[in-house]
Amino acid sequence: MSRQPGTAAVVGGGIAGLATAALLARDGWTVTLFEARDQLGGRAGSWERDGYRFDTGPSWYLMPEVFDHFFRLLGTSAEQELDLVPLEPAYRVYPEPEGAGPSDPVDVPSGRDRARALFEGREPGAGAALDAYLDSAREAYDLAVDRFLYDTYASYTGLLDPAVTRQLPRLLPLLTRSLEDHVARSFSDPVLRQILGYPAVFLGASPDTAPALYHLMSHLDLDDGVRYPRGGFTELIAAVARLAAAQGVELRTGARVAHVIVEDRHARGVRLADGTEHRADLVVSTADLHHTEQTLLGPAERTYSNRWWSRRNPGPGALLILLGVDGELPQLAHHTLLFARDWQRNFADVFGSPGRIPDPASVYICRPSATDSTVAPQGGENLFVLVPMAAAPELGHGGEDGAGDELIERAADRVIAQISQWCGIDDLASRIRVRRTITPADFERDLGAWRGGALGLAHTLRQSAVFRPRGASAKVDDLLYAGTSVLPGIGLPMCLISAELVVKRLRGERGAARLSEPAAEGSGGA
Incomplete structure (x- = not known):
């Protein structure tokens, strides 16, 4: 009524x-x-x-x-x-380097044809496998939008719709196995696996706990493309x-x-x-x-x-590091991801008990100044760095210019050094003019976030x-x-x-x- x-x-x-x-x-x-x-x-x-303006939350x-x-x-x-500005590449990936020098970046393009070429170039046969993977991702996404996302579940009538029940043989395996397992069935290259598994973090989960149904996320960045509101x-x-x-x-x-x-x-x-x-x-x-x-x-x-x-699982916390930097940073795209080699330990630090700040971390970096001249002074760059960490407010608060709690600021120093090494920006630390850290303790205090969760x-x-x-x-x-x-x-x-x-x-x-x-x-x- x-x-x-x-x-x-x-x-x-x-x-x-x-x-x-x-x-x-x-x-x-x-x-x-x-x-x-x-x-x-x-x-x-x-x-x-000081002329640097940062989004402190969503950036995709x-x-x-x-x-x-x-x-x-x-x-x-x-x-x-x-x-709205389309981004090209959609994002850049730096795998953990083998030695002391920087790693070779992998640019992930928007659009299936170029994504297929990237995958095939890294692993023979992975191009065709990506086509099948993205076809499935699109079907899952369309089903989610048409049948699940806009349902209040005030009743279960929608779940009994023949359009849904017909899909059960295909849906059940996607609900009962993890995204990590689903990706591993089709791809061997570790970087490709990480590219397809990392979207679980955007859902507040790890690849080994997110249902394989969420492979639909890859339709959004690889098929559909990524945009930025200027x-x-x-x-x-x-x-x-x-x-x-x-x-x-x-x-x-x-x-x-x-x-x-x-x-x-x-x-x-x-x-x-x-x-x-x-x-x-x-x-x-x-x-x-x-x-x-x-x-x-x-x-x-x-x-x-x-x-x-x-x-209940509160999802991950996050260590946010906002950096205003002198000079240009062409090594970084608008969106850049750093993937630690020890994937399992990284997520165990974030979602295990006791929770930690991973080291080395899998890091997300947004450089909006690559696309938008309004977010940094002329000749400067704006970096929003997100380090998934445990939803653990007890690890401490952030602050400006190194004034946060010691454990937090030491972790931020490590992440800045990691970006410097992996991306080949030797003088990054000396070029920082504005610095602020934000932590789960700040999310809890300022936003009322349960256990300081960054997402929900x-x-x-x-x-x-x-x-x-x-x-x-x-x-x-x-x-x-x-x-x-x-x-x-x-x-x-x-x-x-x-x-x-x-x-x-x-x-x-x-x-x-x-x-x-x-x-x-x-x-x-x-």
Whole structure:
């Protein structure tokens, strides 16, 4: 049954909160959004100093059709709102070198034909194997988008659809074996295996725990290509905030929600940290689910118990190193990955117990200044370095110019030296003019992230699709959830979909169909 619009309070000003607020307002709700920090964006934040501006979160623009669909729901388009630049190469890889010198880079191109040539050049027969792998990845991706990602799972009707049941013989092996095993069945070259396995990290998992179904990720970078919104991902946040405001949403920053008001098992608004109350007919929390349930709700109002949380995987933490560097760095592409040879130990350090910061680490480097002149002073470079590490806030806080906790800053020094050696940038350390480290302890303090997780609940089998937390409280009516902790999962596109799932619930729409776009309304389009 469709819910009549009224007043809504949205907790959290990340992309999920902004998108939820915009879509609710489009449906006639009177919406106020509350963001604890002075800046919108949440994990997709921004930091600037001395002319260097850094995105502090997401940096890969994938699944473009999800963004296109969201913008069309609000009467516009990605092309109108963003200046999207295709990246070539899609990314560069540096394997761990054999000796003391730098390693030879491997440029991974966008587009299947060139990707096939790269694979065949490294391993005879791997080109044909990649074709079959990407055909399967595309089929899995299309199935996920058409049948799983836009389903609220308010019922299991969608899972019984013949279009899904017919796929079960093919799906079951992809759900019961790991991505690592799936890749190893077709490829022997260690670098090719790493290229196909590393996307598991974007899902908050390791290749040996992510279901093989997630080989669909390779369709996104190798088949579909990689783009960058000029100005950085802060421009994406600004665009969604602008659309929310245009729909009439009141955006309140510096407004920390301390409690969800619950009366007679119904959410009735929020109480802020300063004691003021904002009454509403509906509350949607896009804050981290653990923070929402453990901090904003009382014990009797929580859907998930402490025992439930103790058995969940928070995904990886991250050591972020933001570097403003003098001079050019042609050794690095817009996206660069450094792959440690001891793959198993690397992921054991990140996901094992006790958790560690790997050394040497598999490192991701974003150099947006390769594409965008607005993010660094003339003659300078902007580096965002991400080191997957344990979600372990006890390892310490980061800081500016080496002022973080000693263990963290020593690890950052090692990573800078590693980049210098592996990529052949001998003088990198001496050219650094701006430096900041960010850690799981900072994610926990600043973003309310459970155990300091950098992304959200890992996409292991038991934390994906129907097994992932739903978008509605089981204990409190009129309390809905969106964001990385709940369906459908991690990443900017998933957050946009989670916002759409809120609207589907309120409209009483079930199944896996997307909301109708304005141009298609009345014509049966989706």
